[in-house]
Amino acid sequence: MSPAAGRRAAGAVALVVAALVVAALARAEWQQPDPSYKDAQQALREAQRDTLGQGGNAARLDSLAVAHLRLAHLVDARRLFERVLAAAPDDPAAHAGLGKLALFEDHPARAESLLEGGLIGDDTAPHDLLAARIRLGRYADAAVLADSLDLAARAEMLRRMAEDSTYVLSGDREAKVTFRRLSPAPLVSVKLNGQSVLMAVDLGAGDLMLDDFVGRQCKIQLLSASGQVPWDGIQVTARNAMVKRLEIGGIKIDNVPGAVLPLRRWGLAVDPDGERIAGVIGANVLRHFMPVLDFRGGRLELYPASTPPSANRGTPRIPFEIWGESELMVYGSIEGGRRMGMLVTTAVPECGIAAPPEVFEELGIQPGMMSRVIKSSGTSLSGNPWGQLSASVTVGPISRDKVMGWSGAMASGELWRHGVRRDAMISGDFFRGYRVSVDWTKRELLFEQD
Numbered sequence: 001m002s003p004a005a006g007r008r009a010a011g012a013v014a015l016v017v018a019a020l021v022v023a024a025l026a027r028a029e030w031q032q033p034d035p036s037y038k039d040a041q042q043a044l045r046e047a048q049r050d051t052l053g054q055g056g057n058a059a060r061l062d063s064l065a066v067a068h069l070r071l072a073h074l075v076d077a078r079r080l081f082e083r084v085l086a087a088a089p090d091d092p093a094a095h096a097g098l099g100k101l102a103l104f105e106d107h108p109a110r111a112e113s114l115l116e117g118g119l120i121g122d123d124t125a126p127h128d129l130l131a132a133r134i135r136l137g138r139y140a141d142a143a144v145l146a147d148s149l150d151l152a153a154r155a156e157m158l159r160r161m162a163e164d165s166t167y168v169l170s171g172d173r174e175a176k177v178t179f180r181r182l183s184p185a186p187l188v189s190v191k192l193n194g195q196s197v198l199m200a201v202d203l204g205a206g207d208l209m210l211d212d213f214v215g216r217q218c219k220i221q222l223l224s225a226s227g228q229v230p231w232d233g234i235q236v237t238a239r240n241a242m243v244k245r246l247e248i249g250g251i252k253i254d255n256v257p258g259a260v261l262p263l264r265r266w267g268l269a270v271d272p273d274g275e276r277i278a279g280v281i282g283a284n285v286l287r288h289f290m291p292v293l294d295f296r297g298g299r300l301e302l303y304p305a306s307t308p309p310s311a312n313r314g315t316p317r318i319p320f321e322i323w324g325e326s327e328l329m330v331y332g333s334i335e336g337g338r339r340m341g342m343l344v345t346t347a348v349p350e351c352g353i354a355a356p357p358e359v360f361e362e363l364g365i366q367p368g369m370m371s372r373v374i375k376s377s378g379t380s381l382s383g384n385p386w387g388q389l390s391a392s393v394t395v396g397p398i399s400r401d402k403v404m405g406w407s408g409a410m411a412s413g414e415l416w417r418h419g420v421r422r423d424a425m426i427s428g429d430f431f432r433g434y435r436v437s438v439d440w441t442k443r444e445l446l447f448e449q450d
Contacts, residue, residue, distance in 0.1 A: 032361075032362060037421065043067045044067040044070075046067075047066075047067040048064060048067075051063075058091055061083060065077045065084065066093060066097065068080065069097055072331075072420050081094040081098045090117065092118045092119070092120050093118065094118070094121070095118030095121055095125075096114075096125040097122065100124070103115075103131060106135070108133075109136060111129075111132040112133060112136065115129040122419060126145065128418075130146055130151075130154075130325075131325045133145065139158045139161040143155045151227065152225055153225035153228075153239075153240055157223065157257055164255055165255060166255045166257060167285070168255055172250030173303075174301070174303045175251045175301070177248060177249045178298060179201075182298055183350065185270045185271075185346070185347040186300070186347065187199065187270065188248070190246060191245070191246070192214070192218040192245075193245055197214060198274065198276075198277055199277065199280060199281050200279070200280045200346075200347040201281050201293060201346060202283075203282075203286065203344050203346045204347065205280045205283065206230065206282045207256075207258050207259055208241075208256055208258035208279060209229075210278065211264065211277060211278055213276065214278040214279065215241065215278075220260065221242045222240070223239070223242065224240070225239070225240050226239040229259045229261075230417075232345045233343055234414065240257075240258075240259065240260075241258040242257060242258065243258050246281075248281075248300070248302060263277060270347070282326070283326040286438065287440060289305055290303040290309060290439070291438050292309070292436065293431065293438075295435065296433050296434060296435045297435060309437035309438075309446050311437065315447065317396070317447075318330055318445045318447065320445055323422075327343055328344035329422060330396065331396075332424075333393075333394050334353060334365070334391050334392070334393055335364075335365060340359075340423035342422065343410070345425050345428075348425070350429065351404065351405055353391055353403050353424060353426055354405050354408075354410045355405075357387075359415075359424060360407045365407075366407070367387030367407055384408050387407040388407075389404075390404055391403055391405060395426060395430070398447055404429050409425075410424065410425050434447045435447075435448040
């Protein structure tokens with residue numbers, strides 16, 4: 001090789017090396033937590049530093065406990081808040097923090113008692129108190145609080161619930177209904193006000209979510225107010241409604257609260273070749289039963305709420321918490337990364353895992369070059385298209401590879417909605433092949449496979 005050729009070859013190698021270095025640096029910068037998570041980590045480090053030698057300072061301990069709580073270090077937060085409360089029984093931050101933890105553990109009476117003394121201790125405390133009163137069925141008191149929080153639509157619905165008995169059960173005590181299809185979402189035939197319709201079953205929804213067109217056909221009673229409603233990691237605008245009767249198999253449920261909104265695009269993503277989807281049966285309905293979503297046998301089973309799940313010895317169990325009014329939360333990881341809080345849903349189309357784009361960027365996961373982008377359901381519900389991807393997901397003892405998911409299906413604004421970090425949500429594809437029972441008493445999801 002001539003000297004000139006050698007110099008050219010060396011130059012080419014240098015350019016390749018430089019390009020690799022630049023790419024590595026860009027990737028390292030890309031694979032970082034989002035700024036809000038970094039800020040929370042920095043706040044924890046500063047609180048730890050400020051607490052050194054200040055073990056008797058309630059204000060410093062409060063700051064440290066809050067920093068742990070925001071990052072979902074719940075055991076550390078509880079220990080510190082209890083320490084503060086023992087020394088300063090009226091401390092509002094400790095009341096608010098322990099009240100939130102009691103709410104997560106589904107002890108609404110204890111949560112209410114604590115939160116009433118902590119309303120100035122945390123910006124989210126009034127909303128936690130609202131959720132506690134709703135879970136206790138104290139709808140009139142909850143309506144007054146909702147009005148004070150400028151939640152006019154929620155207040156209207158709560159006043160209506162206080163006036164009339166809701167979720168009145170009659171007919172059969174249990175039901176076993178075959179799913180019309182399991183994918184892209186579990187769909188079941190039910191009756192709305194006596195008319196046969198098709199609805200999805202979704203643990204990630206609260207009240208019934210109802211399509212506006214089908215709602216008119218079924219003569220759903222509309223209330224006057226509209227507001228924001230949480231659903232599967234986003235907030236949607238919906239109008240209050242009341243369903244006179246919902247029938248699932250032989251079970252009749254009267255006076256069921258609902259929310260009406262346009263669902264045509266979402267319905268096409270869920271069942272592109274079938275009938276118009278009437279909406280979603282959410283957790284507030286399912287909580288009146290011991291529900292089984294059998295993704296293995298293909299049916300929905302509802303038993304009396306007091307019925308303990310029947311499962312073989314050694315059946316995997318995943319503990320869950322309940323955030324807000326009815327959001328089931330578990331903890332897991334994506335691609336072996338850090339521990340993350342995950343919202344449990346079951347009816348996001350063709351989905352097993354979803355998160356805001358910044359969460360997947362932190363993990364170095366991006367939609368593939370040939371991935372499909374959903375615009376029909378994604379744009380209509382969240383305002384942004386969703387990018388398709390695949391990842392390994394672990395929740396408790398359950399690990400799954402090549403789980404299909406969507407970047408963007410969960411909104412970035414949901415990361416800190418409850419004042420505690422959550423990063424993702426799991427949905428139907430994660431449950432594929434399992435018979436999943438919801439034990440509300442023990443707060444466990446049971447995963448049977450054999």
